[in-house]
Amino acid sequence: MKKTIALAMALTMTAAALAGCSSSSSTPATTAAPKAEAGTEAAGDTKAAEPEAKKGGGKLVVYSPNSEGLMNATIPLFEEKYGVDVEVIQAGTGELVKRIQSEKNDPYADVLFGGSWSLAFDNEDLWEPYISPNDSGVLDAYKNTCGFITGNVLDGSCLIVNTDLIGDIKVEGYADLLNPELKGKIATADPANSSSAFAQLTNILLAMGGYEDDAAWKYVEDLFTNIDGKIIESSSGVYKGVADGEYLVGLSYEDPCAQLVKDGAPVKIIYPTEGSVYLPASATIVKGAKNMDNAKLFIDFIISEEVQNIWGTTLTNRPVLKDAKTSDFMTPMSDIYVIEEDIPYVSAHKKELVNKYTDIFTSIESSK
Numbered sequence: 001m002k003k004t005i006a007l008a009m010a011l012t013m014t015a016a017a018l019a020g021c022s023s024s025s026s027t028p029a030t031t032a033a034p035k036a037e038a039g040t041e042a043a044g045d046t047k048a049a050e051p052e053a054k055k056g057g058g059k060l061v062v063y064s065p066n067s068e069g070l071m072n073a074t075i076p077l078f079e080e081k082y083g084v085d086v087e088v089i090q091a092g093t094g095e096l097v098k099r100i101q102s103e104k105n106d107p108y109a110d111v112l113f114g115g116s117w118s119l120a121f122d123n124e125d126l127w128e129p130y131i132s133p134n135d136s137g138v139l140d141a142y143k144n145t146c147g148f149i150t151g152n153v154l155d156g157s158c159l160i161v162n163t164d165l166i167g168d169i170k171v172e173g174y175a176d177l178l179n180p181e182l183k184g185k186i187a188t189a190d191p192a193n194s195s196s197a198f199a200q201l202t203n204i205l206l207a208m209g210g211y212e213d214d215a216a217w218k219y220v221e222d223l224f225t226n227i228d229g230k231i232i233e234s235s236s237g238v239y240k241g242v243a244d245g246e247y248l249v250g251l252s253y254e255d256p257c258a259q260l261v262k263d264g265a266p267v268k269i270i271y272p273t274e275g276s277v278y279l280p281a282s283a284t285i286v287k288g289a290k291n292m293d294n295a296k297l298f299i300d301f302i303i304s305e306e307v308q309n310i311w312g313t314t315l316t317n318r319p320v321l322k323d324a325k326t327s328d329f330m331t332p333m334s335d336i337y338v339i340e341e342d343i344p345y346v347s348a349h350k351k352e353l354v355n356k357y358t359d360i361f362t363s364i365e366s367s368k
Contacts, residue, residue: 056082060294063089063096066114069315070153078301084294093119093195100126100286110289111298116195118347120149120282128285130296134303137321141340142280151280152302153317156336157203159270160242160250160257171249173273174204177223184228187238187247192354196235199279200251201357202346206339207274211346211353221360229365243267258316262329271331275339280320
């Protein structure tokens, strides 16, 4: 089994490599997709060998912001199952999208595996239309309705509290974060620069009345007044800061927080009583990918029952298939009040939402 994984964005790519959703926004591909399972040919088909040649072998280049845990549970299995030599280049989603844009005339990547749905949606011109046959088993809210984004795992906004320090302070939802006892003790990243913090902002707005609701924005003002200017530089600094006892509460996301719980850290996940939004991580095929058949095969693979069950039972990522298995250390979705984000709206109004938050935060800080 061959495996090449770059842990940081490589700057040694050749000069040649650097050359050059709404449901109505794209027309799904109609060509037959390679299946994750061995296919069967029609009786009498004299070209049976040709479809078989598409079922693996060769190369695949994957750009990904995903965690090592998710990559290690996915890439080696794909390589072994299909005999594909996979090269993985890892970096932040924004950096990877910029690279794909710069390589538009001569694509190096075949697949972008991971990253926010909204960022993929905003860059439709970079992606090849494709809907996997396995998409039929995906939860309805996360199906590939735009024709080019395959949701593959779900991650939800949550609160994380330090169980050693929180004491008798009640934290069950967003409303509780306005408690004066928590002033300056709440960790958050910057919604203007962090995708997880922006997801928290839109989750809060939706849960507290709506994206354009005055009362919801007043809550944002009150919350950031209580946060008292304590903005963390990175999303990882939020949950680590709570686990290390620097903060009592953090505005974070489920995957790393669940891992901390699993590892025995003195933390607890709180799913806000007002509602948690779960957003799908995206996977897209790069338009004009040089290894197109393997790219489609990979998309089929990551939302196959086999892979989704592995993710659901061994990782802290939630699968998107309706009937996928999940581990005992994850809170059942049935115990979480889930509210549904209007992803196209948020994507279209992201700049407006960020600017409004920035104005509020600037006003709070300037009034001190």
